[in-house]
Amino acid sequence: MPAPEQHRLIFRHIDEPGYSADLACYLRHGGYEVLRRAVARRPEELVDEVKKSGLRGRGGAGFPCGVKWTLLDRKSGKPIYLVVNADESEPGTFKDRHIIHRDPHQLIEGIMITCFANRVERAFIYIRGEFPEGARILERAIAEARAATFAGPNILGTGYGCEIYVHRGAGAYICGEETGLIESLEGKRPYPRIKPPYFPAVLGLYQCPTIVNNVETICHVKHIADMGGDAFSKIGTPNNTGTRILCVSGHVRRPGYYEFDVGRLTLGQLLNEVCGGPLPGRKFKAVIPGGSSAKVLKFGERYKGRRKVGAELVEYDWGVEDIPMDFDSLAMVGSMGGSGGVIVMDDSVNMVEALGNINAFYAHESCGQCTPCREGSLWMQKVTARMAQGGARPEDGPLLKSIADQIAGRTICAFGEACAWPTQSFVAKFSDEFAAPARAGARPHSDAEPELV
């Protein structure tokens, strides 16, 4: 079956020749018209539209955005904050970069609609420190929007006012975790907070009710306000609505960003048709479908079970290529849609080295607050590095599994799972490569330096 066409909602103008990041260009393309209509409505109506849309968060967890907004404590009398998560730190993900650099006003319009709907008067965009140019672009765009009364005091003459500020991170992955991000914004070390009681909707920034949404999620809010929640909910598939940007990297002919209706495209269509298949002379070996912490999928394995289609339960028997790219299907095969970062590895890759690379990332990025994660991530990194450098022992596979199993579920935040899942899945699915005797022969570049660790 041929792949469906891309449906570019958020990336509609991104690659258009002549489309630029300035306000004049955005206005020529109908910019801020949705905000103009939104501020003429009651805020509660906009929250309802987002609820009806079924929009799920695009940052990683896929939590329903409307539910997140509904959980806000509106009776506390404290100010309500919006924090836009532009930390884009999950390896394999590079969609927010393009929104920020190339269409910043789309984000700002989404922010203002979100703020108006939730009576927010101060919003922060937490942008990763590695996007210095992105931060400057956003600051310029905010100044332009303010001058035109799309932000700032008295927006579009309504008497409603809201300021947006850009806050730069400084290279720490953990700031992508929403409560770590809040701590960082408060000027502290970004140690994630424990839930309960620190649900941001109740006790967030400065212990005030706070919404934390991803950049792509906020942009969707603009399109929902534009077309209505019902219309949005008809895009994509049930419970997996709207479009989604998929970022493909690694061993394919055409890596890049692609926007599709959620669940209307299979992983096989994405990799073979949209991305042009494997590199010349190569075969696909493995793919990580939702950012580097998602569990790896191995080409050749089968996923069987029963799933709901409409009201009925139907049997499915999928290969990797058959998996629909939506939150629920990827969860059913034991992985996740996560942040939409698809990392592809072909048969040239040594899986011990690949895991060593991933483990080095998580060992570097563990915040150090919880012992199982702080110590375990480092052990996993050391074991895989030693294996990759020729010192593998027969007990290393079981040892890695045992360390990973003792991290997941025993930490304050989801980083514990994020660092355990790669090890758990790599060791289980590529056990032959993690068995020491097979290692020497399996290594494709035995004379060369390891290429990934």
Next chain:
Amino acid sequence: MMNLSPETLRKVDEVIPHYPVKRSAVLPLLHFVQEDQGFISDEAIEWIAARLGIEPINVYELVTFYPMLRRKPIGRRHIRVCRTLSCALMGGYRTCAEFRRQFNAALGEVSPDGEVTVEFVECLASCGTGPVVMIDDELHENVDAAKARALSAQIKAGGQPAGSR
């Protein structure tokens, strides 16, 4: 005493009122001071703490946590090569080795001629065009060993290689 430029002092004054709680401005101030002075000195930590009415330890604990903050000067140009998986799959380790060879630089140290610091950093969020490299604030995409040599030649000639965005 701290010798910050008038522009840096202006940015410091401007950013503090963005936050209802002054302490929130500590990370922005650290960025401004590092951009001005090249690194974060003991003096800078005390100056920032005094400016925000917090203890120096509350500044220091951030300097030791965040990878982008540094306690020592770097070379004239800062070369940051992405180390993470997607870039590594496309040859990021070779790219990093090539930059180090070009400037005879140890990883994370200033090169002997003072020209560059070559660092491995974690994911730069441009995975589809790996290997990627940041030279100062500019992103460079698809930097294989040959492109690393070309960029190094431009740096050695004193030029500012144009990034992709």
